């Protein structure tokens with residue numbers, strides 16, 4: 001539950017994690033009976049905060065709050081696939097294993113992104129926060145060698161439809177939920193709360 005008053009937080013000091021507060025909570029268990037009242041087991045409610053480290057992907061998530069979409073590119077001249085550009089963001093080139101260069105693909109996305117394929121889902125797993133049905137789209141860009149999966153917040157998905165990214169620049173979550181998509185031509189007044197164009 002997010003309402004726990006002393007929910008733990010983490011800071012980095014001198015390159016080390018410094019957690020403070022509480023991270024694990026145990027709620028009362030309850031018995032599980034069958035129709036005759038025979039005990040089968042218990043529920044064990046547990047509330048755990050997972051500390052998720054972004055490592056070399058942190059620049060991608062940090063840029064979303066500024067309305068920028070970052071990808072990466074292999075610039076190793078000795079790589080057979082030099083120049084390959086990755087979106088989603090890949091820290092290392094999968095071919096030569098060199099560290100990729102971060103590239104800003106916001107303009108490329110705004111001018112060339114189209115729906116490659118899509119999937120509409122009415123049912124989701126636990127912890128989904130997107131409004132249903134979710135319109136998942138795979139987005140392709142000119143000059144980018146991979147395809148990015150996202151969700152379409154406004155409009156109907158059609159293969160080949162031009163789309164533009166939108167960013168949760170107000171109260172960002174610093175997760176992939178700060179990035180969404182709308183069909184090109186969507187008015188700013190139609191965007192979900194907190195989102196703006198890049």
Ligand SMILES: [Zn+2]
Pocket residue numbers: 074075076079080081082093094095096097098
């Ligand atoms: Zn490479």
